[in-house]
Amino acid sequence: xxxxxxxxxxxxxxxxxxxxxxxxxxxxxxxxxxxxxxxxxxxxxxxxxxxxxxxxxxxxxxxxxxxxxxxxxxxxxxxxxxxxxxxxxxxxxxxxxxxxxxxxxxxxxxxxxxxxxxxxxxxxxxx
Numbered sequence: 420x421x422x423x424x425x426x427x428x429x430x431x432x433x434x435x436x437x438x439x440x441x442x443x444x445x446x447x448x449x450x451x452x453x454x455x456x457x458x459x460x461x462x463x464x465x466x467x468x469x470x471x472x473x474x475x476x477x478x479x480x481x482x483x484x485x486x487x488x489x490x491x492x493x494x495x496x497x498x499x500x501x502x503x504x505x506x507x508x509x510x511x512x513x514x515x516x517x518x519x520x521x522x523x524x525x526x527x528x529x530x531x532x533x534x535x536x537x538x539x540x541x542x543x544x545x546x
Contacts, residue, residue: 432488439481469536475529482525490518
């Protein structure tokens, strides 16, 4: 029963990833078609997006969904290969620690990008 709950969230995370990644690609990479920006991947536009708190939250949600979906899938693949309960326990601990570490690293990196972009945006508006 417990595994069913994790599998359901794995599927739910995959469906959410379709929408979140779709929005990310449309807004970030195909913005020229939607918003008539001539260079949607310019440094200024990228920093403008990074300066918005909503994008910080968006990227952290994207990171969490992607990590959960990918690492849970990896765990299931490894469980198919290794049937020993002792090895499976090591796999779970390793993937859990890896996921937590990558989530905090990615969240902190996104926070620093947000903080730096917000500071540069304030300086450019003050001029």
